[in-house]
Amino acid sequence: MNFKRIKNIIIGKPIKTIRETKERVSRITGLAVFASDALSSVAYAVEEILLVLVLGGTLILSYSPFIAGAIIILAFIVIVSYRQTIKEYPSGAGSYIVSRDNLPEKIFLTAAAALLIDYILTVSVSISSGVAAITSAFPVLFPFKVFISLAFIWIIAIVNLRGVKQAGTIFAVPVYLFIFSMGIMIVVGLKNMFLGVPVSSFSAFKTTVLPSVSLFLLARAFSSGCTALTGIEAIANGVGAFKRPEHVNARVALVWMGILMAFLFGGVAVLANYYGIIPQTAETVMSQIGRNIFGGNFMYFIIQFMTMGILVLAANTSFNDFPRVLYFLAGDKYAPRQFLSRGTRLAFSNGIVLLAIISSLLVFAFSANTHALIPLYAIGVFLCFTISQFSMVKHWFKVKTEKYRIRAAINCLGAVLTLIVVIIFAVMKFTHGAWLVIVVIPLVIKGFLKIKQHYDAVAKQLTLEKSPGEHFGKDKTVILLVSGVNQGTKLAYEAALNLEPTRFIALHVSLTHEETKKIKKQWNKYFPDAKLSIVESSYRDIVNCIVKYTEELDRKWKHDNLIIVIPEFIPKRFWHHLLHGQTATRLHYALRSKSHIQILEVPFRLRY
């Protein structure tokens, strides 16, 4: 039981079911809790735009503020569209729930698959990006970024396994500190810009005339920048956690999130352009801007740490949402039912652990490189937007409330625009990794369907309603498996006779003639009342020998009770298991696949 003690130390003592309560949050806290995912994307979205533009030469980097502007407009359309969803689904407006309500199976499963992939990537991208903020400030840590990232993922996983609720004022602090410090940076930067403070040397490429550029490059840069919109769903998911009236508060928080995002994202884009920032491998764009404005003083480090902080919180959001989607899926039989159960601390442990494992593998495979992970990212998010908005269109035509045509039109606009982004994204990023997601989503959907099919088949086989099913006869054939003549055998022999068998067979599988002779002699000495049947195995395969023997008996007396009695030694210490063969365990597994057998295990507990 040492494992249990270790678990209690790491995860905490078990919590009673009755202690589950729903904590509600105010607008201010709710904004912080649910907006961390969306706001944190500012930390990498501008960089992604610059990374694409720089391919066309440093001159065209000055397009970045215009691209950022287009993305902000798109964000507002999505937000307006989501405001309607929140009102209609006040208990939780996640894509899965909304689309399950309105669209056919394959489509809402697409939303579910996209959501799960999205949450996994949110963790991988946010943590990689957060660690990049730290390694930008402390380049000496750069070689350890994979290790640091993995450590963060598992710390967040453990915190979530301990069942700390996401809705706590403690979570609001780093978010507001981030907004505040970023705000200062942007204001100081803009002030410098308008006062015409001279910038450092390396931004020599700046001109006032926009150079010519291919539409292709702009489209790619736009799709890269769309990662800024990831995380908007978080508030929709969390509507139920707001104070009453939930939908009103959630809608206000959503709008505020949009305003803050526009300010931060737009501000960073403009400043990156003003300071002529070129993306670097070992230093983030945000870090470069910070260094330009504050010159590596205290304020610069604050910004880096707050960036890390909000990105960790963004990852934390996924640790709440991923298990919840799996819970819904499991409830609908599309996911293994283990995701329905809560751990000792009331958290959905299985989902949390699964998310930590997959995102760790991704971080490891992509060496914690944010840019390599991003192309996988936004496609799932926008797919969810699209499906969710189309569901709403369907919804409006179903409920036909007041002004439903206008509302449907708004959602339809959101759906079409995000669908266009999905297509741009799939085309532009296909060779950069988006193909992976395009391949994985159908596979995941197929998995959902297979699982559902299995559960339905099991339910059909298990129901007592239709058929009387199999049953046992009255005769009892009992086979005692004898590996040696000892106390364990004696105990099992007694148990076997207590079953009052119709037929009793003591069976030993022998490997050599000498063994046969020896065991016969011992058996006759201590068990003179019963005959020992001995089978010699020429292939030294005890398990197979016994299985064949029982199969033959089963054929002979069909529909009787065939009970195999296995004496088992239970070692006292864990390492003692290594000193005893696993024949009994292997026998169990081999025998179990036969239906007309029962296995009676008679444990003999070793005392030392």
Next chain:
Amino acid sequence: MNFKRIKNIIIGKPIKTIRETKERVSRITGLAVFASDALSSVAYAVEEILLVLVLGGTLILSYSPFIAGAIIILAFIVIVSYRQTIKEYPSGAGSYIVSRDNLPEKIFLTAAAALLIDYILTVSVSISSGVAAITSAFPVLFPFKVFISLAFIWIIAIVNLRGVKQAGTIFAVPVYLFIFSMGIMIVVGLKNMFLGVPVSSFSAFKTTVLPSVSLFLLARAFSSGCTALTGIEAIANGVGAFKRPEHVNARVALVWMGILMAFLFGGVAVLANYYGIIPQTAETVMSQIGRNIFGGNFMYFIIQFMTMGILVLAANTSFNDFPRVLYFLAGDKYAPRQFLSRGTRLAFSNGIVLLAIISSLLVFAFSANTHALIPLYAIGVFLCFTISQFSMVKHWFKVKTEKYRIRAAINCLGAVLTLIVVIIFAVMKFTHGAWLVIVVIPLVIKGFLKIKQHYDAVAKQLTLEKSPGEHFGKDKTVILLVSGVNQGTKLAYEAALNLEPTRFIALHVSLTHEETKKIKKQWNKYFPDAKLSIVESSYRDIVNCIVKYTEELDRKWKHDNLIIVIPEFIPKRFWHHLLHGQTATRLHYALRSKSHIQILEVPFRLRY
């Protein structure tokens, strides 16, 4: 059963026990089979000497032939000493057998521990060194040396799992090719030397006057070179495999091995000195000599490949000997008894796999660097020599045959000399890794003793001779565990009633009030004759709840039959297991640790 098919493809179809035969080898084949280990050490022993000497400056490298001479003299004393052992133990003269016969437990266990470590290191060192021969010839492979080494280890392991006998003429071919090609190289080299053919430029340091040098450095170089003696035990281990009269043939082979070793080792040392070879990281000394003599032509590549070949065979020797020592230890209860059993192909599979795993880990940890592994190596070998020879001294005084005093004196000389080497080695190489062996050997011995203690304790608890032991009463309390109301439950219910219980309890652990209500209703519909007991678990821990319940019952009716009936669903496909909780399995493990319980498993096999 897919696993079985894959296993059959890799390992081969099972072989009947009766097919085990003893193949005998002639002197010529026997020499090749058992000498590969000893002769192959030539490939790295000279290099190890040079690596130490070079620390004192390139000038003193010219001491190497003298050090090699001293080692050859030591080798002959050990060989003479072993000739006596072979005569006295014609069925196998390995250190463990000989010392177990004559010396106290802790000492022969020291020999056993040293032997096991020795075999592991033989594999790691030989393979690393063999791969170094290949990467010297093809420098492009140098970065992949760890991978190539691991591949070789597992190929050899699989060949051994297939049960190919070591004694085959096929094994003799590469050994004689190695001896032959090395012979040509040495003869050509010596001819050049006596004819005074000018050598290439980098050997400019050669002088005819020996420079002054510290005794310390010479002692270190000597101890490094002693790795040349590793593998001498192989013939002693294999006496039983020679044609009759075994000991005569084995002794002849032993002497021939000594002569060949002296020729090859001495020759390489002299040539290395003549060509002024300085050890390099990416090219072995042997490769440098070969390049000097043959200038990278066909003959050079032949030598590199033959070197690789004989080193692989040396590793193969360990794959025969390591499992055999474990077999002897297991027979004496010092090792897990799994090492007693033969696999489907009659090979000692468990020992083979264990050796492959440990040596792979070592190769991985030391990056397949021969020089880093060598300091761990020779100490175990010489410890075995010492213990084996001291055993013989004891033996002579026990048997007191003709001239036993002279024979004892010879063995005693061998023992003392090798003991001195052990001490030199321990001191000189302590900080280079020998400390690891000095720490590990006592730990391994402690393990042996712990294992023996456990087996003795188990035997004492299991014997029927002294005590009547525990037994069951006549009353049967049967608890049926109910997870739901379905066909599986029904089948288990029938099986439970067939046991004709004195008391019958149907038990369900419920997590919520709703669940309680629902299951009660269903139960009463289909099982109106029995009452369902329901326990609500406030911590959602079904397993613990049931264990506590049964513990209470056990306390109440001590020494009765307490039979827990568990209905188990057996999924049809492997992946379906993932879709069902492992509660039944966890229950098994939790319940087994109680002695007065029996577990009746009633499998319900799902058909699709």
